[in-house]
């Protein structure tokens with residue numbers, strides 16, 4: 001396996017800075033994931049982007065994430081945009097970043113015997129798997145999933161669980177390309193907006209990492225829904241000089257159980273313990289202590305705005321106040337979970 005000469009990077013900055021940067025450095029940028037409040041100008045990015053409407057509680061100046069490649073040499077590197085079906089994407093020889101947004105009005109309910117959200121989730125994932133196959137990016141490193149009303153029950157099933165049904169159906173239908181790859185992921189609820197998914201693909205196989213303190217989400221018991229979530233706790237992209245660790249949304253779950261149901265401080269501590277455990281596992285598999293939590297970028301999703309200072313203080317107490325973290329109001333996929341943290345090396 002050849003070691004890519006290009007390394008993957010992220011920049012976190014304000015929406016307007018990222019917008020400017022992406023114009024100036026078009027030959028490096030792949031795409032963006034931004035949190036904007038509804039008054040923000042929905043600028044026309046020339047690169048694939050998610051612009052998610054959610055309150056940024058702290059860290060506005062790092063609320064937009066830009067994915068880019070840092071070429072050893074720009075000579076010969078070709079980076080270009082594409083569109084297919086509902087996907088917009090941007091790619092070079094090693095990586096492809098894409099976004100897809102599907103409003104739930106695109107299908108009428110009577111076209112399907114599974115729920116509307118399950119069926120649009122299935123079609124979104126089928127489109128992504130088709131793109132992987134057609135363009136020969138056989139590996140997926142990360143999915144970001146956002147949907148409205150994630151904890152609302154409709155048709156007798158919570159919408160997060162409907163999402164899991166659609167996602168699993170697509171993984172099973174596309175098993176040739178999905179090939180049991182369980183990438184890092186997150187799944188969050190927004191107040192408004194279509195089902196919105198960003199994804200990062202590549203040509204080098206990643207290593208899926210599990211958390212020794214948690215059972216694999218893929219093996220959750222059926223009390224959490226008829227189909228289990230298709231993700232791993234982290235993915236390690238091992239390109240030696242440029243090893244990269246994508247840590248999934250991580251919460252106060254031990255085994256498969258939600259702990260500290262009404263105690264936000266205890267949930268924060270448990271979540272940090274889980275993050276440390278998944279990093280220790282990644283370091284063990286990597287073979288040396290390559291990753292340290294205080295050097296990661298954290299995105300902290302908080303259910304109740306009023307919990308911000310308690311959560312932020314505990315994170316800073318644990319990791320120091322030079323930690324790079326943005327705090328976003330969002331709903332977490334289990335009703336009892338008060339926060340979730342995702343991390344990028």
Ligand code: 3EB
Pocket residue numbers: 145185186187217229230231248249250251253333334
């Ligand atoms: C959990 O550990 C919390 O469905 O893609 C975290 C990360 C969670 C990803 C997903 C869900 C997902 O089960 C929830």
